[in-house]
Amino acid sequence: KAGVTQTPRYLIKTRGQQVTLSCSPISGHRSVSWYQQTPGQGLQFLFEYFSETQRNKGNFPGRFSGRQFSNSRSEMNVSTLELGDSALYLCASSLTSGAPWKTQYFGPGTRLLVL
Amino acid sequence: DAKTTQPTSMDCAEGRAANLPCNHSTISGNEYVYWYRQIHSQGPQYIIHGLKNNETNEMASLIITEDRKSSTLILPHATLRDTAVYYCIVRVSGGSQGNLIFGKGTKLSVKP
Numbered sequence: 023k024a025g026v027t028q029t030p031r032y033l034i035k036t037r038g039q040q041v042t043l044s045c046s047p048i049s050g051h052r053s054v055s056w057y058q059q060t061p062g063q064g065l066q067f068l069f070e071y072f073s074e075t076q077r078n079k080g081n082f083p084g085r086f087s088g089r090q091f092s093n094s095r096s097e098m099n100v101s102t103l104e105l106g107d108s109a110l111y112l113c114a115s116s117l118t119s120g121a122p123w124k125t126q127y128f129g130p131g132t133r134l135l136v137l
Numbered sequence: 138d139a140k141t142t143q144p145t146s147m148d149c150a151e152g153r154a155a156n157l158p159c160n161h162s163t164i165s166g167n168e169y170v171y172w173y174r175q176i177h178s179q180g181p182q183y184i185i186h187g188l189k190n191n192e193t194n195e196m197a198s199l200i201i202t203e204d205r206k207s208s209t210l211i212l213p214h215a216t217l218r219d220t221a222v223y224y225c226i227v228r229v230s231g232g233s234q235g236n237l238i239f240g241k242g243t244k245l246s247v248k249p
Contacts, residue, residue: 057239065224
């Protein structure tokens with residue numbers, strides 16, 4: 023079956039703009055997590071959605087938000103972009119939330135460049 | 138949350154076994170050890186996970202010490218395509234459901 027897909031794959035924005043990234047999980051997966059990856063900070067957890075509800079949130083400012091639709095697809099939004107928001111944004115899907123044996127399957131990521 | 142410590146980088150000759158260590162001395166009894174890898178410019182790829190018994194799958198073997206304070210990921214016959222950053226992660230339990238906390242990982246370079 024198809025893996026996790028993310029759109030767009032590459033994006034260039036300017037400071038102050040906003041951006042919306044999309045993630046389609048593996049069919050049947052109901053949990054979607056978002057991560058930000060930068061060379062200096064590595065992979066950092068943004069938030070997780072399960073059944074259209076945000077289950078957990080990482081330590082990011084309120085400019086970062088997300089949502090999940092009834093078909094489990096998820097979007098994340100970053101408002102008032104800053105140069106430091108330039109990163110690879112990864113989405114991961116899994117069957118459920120909270121099961122210790124579960125694994126997460128990652129998409130290819132969206133590379134965002136803020137100028 | 139239990140944290141992990143991994144060497145920054147390692148080299149391995151092609152065809153030889155790659156042994157990647159990870160320390161997780163503060164791991165709790167209900168926390169699992171996961172291994173992922175990330176090839177340059179791609180999303181992380183799940184490799185293997187375990188609780189306390191050694192595990193093996195088509196990609197790798199995971200050896201967890203009896204006290205569970207450390208583990209080793211073994212790639213039995215490393216190839217050039219195994220060059221990647223390898224992350225050892227301890228599953229966050231309790232209220233923080235559904236997320237994995239990634240550290241810096243080990244950059245494995247497989248050389249011909």
